[in-house]
Amino acid sequence: MLAGAFVVASAAIPMLGSIYIVFMANMILMYVVLAIGLDILLGRAGQFAFAHTAFFGIGIYATSLVNIATGLPFYLTIPIGACIAGLVGALIALPATRLKHLYLGLATFAFAEVAQWVFNNWEEVTGGANGLRFQPSQTGFGEITNDLEAYPFVLAIAVFMVWITRNLELSKLGRSMEAIKESEHAATASGISVNRTKAIAFTISAVYAGVAGGMFTLFQSYVHPDVLGFDTLVLVLSMIVIGGIGTLPGVIVGVVLLGLLPEVMRGLESYQEFIYGIILIGVLMFMPRGIWGRVLSLRDSMGSRKPEGKITASQGEES
């Protein structure tokens, strides 16, 4: 039923005939991949890390620079960009796995700040504070020159990444991440290599951010380091927390909601910040497991079946 609605909605977007709507759809699909990547690290592996926008930036710059240098089709440049982001993620993971909680958060935040400094000052490569203009992505048969042409590819990548994530959460690795989040001691006692699993989670999360960066280059033509700052991190964090941290449908719901909300409220000018804040506080107060957590609770209370949420009692009010 839901899948059918998704097919109809996805097909309807280009038919609406507005580039603005297609652009918003592309943005939301990109945020889906970016947020799922952060959720793997934060919601599933329980790692308090804040370098996600740095990996997103690495993905954007790497993908576009490879495109400029080689003219390779996007189905090669995006994986290259994602691999570079993943490689940097793996390097960061080595020291990061020795840190926990606030210290890990501070260390990864410091890395994000350093990365933004590099984006702002490595002018020969990133364009510095002037930003970087992209060349159109190549398909192998031509160029992607507008949102409409990019949309099918952006959608396909997003669906593919959701499918990968669904398989990941059902895999042994996914369950190891969950175990680490619950208790590192218990996970170790169960024979799980905690540091190795954390490092893999870091790397996978960075790859997702890199893929999202590559998707960005499909439908945007310019990046400025301002886009890769703290504001974007807070937005993505809000998406996963509001939607339902640690749950794939919840993250998607959060992305769609917080992706559309600013557009719906744009006409309210400065009142939108107030209303936005009220909505966030309201959701956090009355739905601490996020919107999806509330949906599951309601379904449970209606007696259909037991809750499936991955949230533990320590993260929510309901045990």
Next chain:
Amino acid sequence: MKSAKVTKSLVGLGLGLGMALAAGTATAYTVGNPQGKYQDPGISDTEIVIGLHAPLSGRAKAYGVDALDAAKMWYKMINDRGGIWGRKIRVVTADDKCSPNDLVAVVKKLVTVDKVFVVHGGSCTHATIAAQEYITREKVPMVMLNAAGDAGVFPPTRYMFGSFGGTQRTVGGSLIDFVTSKLGAKKIAYLAHDDDFGASNYLAAKWAADKNGVKIVEDQRVSRKIVDVTAPMLKVRASGADVLVITTYTGPAALAVKKAHEFGIKIPIVAAVQAVPNLNAFVKNVGTKDAFKSFYYGSPLNDLTDGPKQKWIIDMFKKNYPGRSPSPFMSYGVPSAMAIAQALHNAGPNPTRESFVDAMAALKFNTGILAGPIEFGENKRDGHNASIFLKYDGTNTSRVPGIFYNRMPAQ
């Protein structure tokens, strides 16, 4: 087992999606814009639609609100006088938050949903240029509201006009014009930001210094976030410069003026407009009026922000928005609206976007607000190249006679 089921479902979903998308995309390509009497959207027998955007929320709101309202005020005045060629101007406003992603969304909405004839907006250059590729591809004219950075107009592109307040090249070039012609400077110390902003004003300053046969003996670059300028100011003192030019934002500039006073640096200090957006606040940040014995600052306006030559526009704003006191950014919103109205008139009774762009490129007029004329050209998209300078002695502010220009050719 469960995984296989999920995989099967997703493969089915993918196939369905693929077919639906193919149909959807094909339909979207075949639905064109209906061609009416007019070649371009946003124009009819009775109205012209202008998409006006600026940051109306968030941290950069101060740059946008009054400037946008000032532009609206100008369009209202045009309408009250009968419009342009019998058409009223209808303004559709939007909040771009000074964010590149938001601004692109806003511009795409204005063009494809609101179907405006011309986009008028942007208070932050880095956000505005994010839309440059789109408006160029779609051949939609875009006139920046009060964004004045160099990246929007260098290199010039056909459909984007701007820098009504002057680019950073104008800032750097006119500063050197002033210190050489009025202060007789031969050796200049230069304090700028270590980014594109600093690089752009230094480019024109260096060109003007070389042209005038004077030397920039000390070139210090600092971060926008700097909290202590002791090291660069010690170098300025040691340089033997006979004038200090500051092109940083207001925070570092206030630190530099304060430190110059502490170090007993007696040479004249000349600051760019971005250093002193509000004189009273700047003096308060420096902390002592004794630091202003020989202090000058530039402005792209034709007078002090509350001077007699600015009075007419301030009065007009107050009349249109009773109870509101305009910010120093208000006046910057009007010249771009004047340019659009003028170009719409010059483009004749049946303008197209292309004829409007040609009319914009041919514009040359005085605003009665800015120091110099607005002038574009076939290959020139920065509108304004002049500054005035004001002397502040700790008590009084007076205008230094003359208008000072950036004469560096566009590259």
